[in-house]
Amino acid sequence: MPELSAEEIQAGVFARLEKYKKLNLLEHFGMFMGIVQVLELNLKLLLHRRFQLELEVMERWTLGRVSTELKNRGVRPDFTHLLDSLVRYRNHIAHSLLANEMMLRDLMGGRETRFEVRELHKGTYELEQLWLLHDWTEANDAWMPVQ
Secondary structure (H helix, E strand, O other), X not given: OOOOOHHHHHHHHHHHHXXXXXXXXXXXXXXXXXXXHHHHHHHHHHHHHHHOOOHHHHOOOOHHXXXXXXXXXXXXHHHHHHHHHHHHHHHHHHHHHHHHHHHHHHHOXXXXXXXXXXXXXXXXXXXXXXXXXXXXXXXXXXXXXXX
């Protein structure tokens, strides 16, 4: 079984993060949410292809539900553990980040804050790390743990 080193992961993630460098908060938010949706679709396609789940059944599933199903099917726990962390970031970013940032800016006299932006950056790092691992796992057909 091929291996992916920590150095390869770090280099790959840093390269993937380049696309966010010149984005403002709303652009970064939109990019994050869009990439999460594409990842979710890819994981649903994995469930369909590998475990014969019908796409119509999964159509309205959340990323959290997809993660649970992957765990229940025995997909490698290192991947699903990182996916669970991404689900928490995604939920916060989707439901609270912009509202919290606007309230904080109002309290700070219109100045940009770092509180919510930092959460977006941490979530983005995990997203890009997971996407890199997704691509590697897919290319090496390494979805199931080695027995």
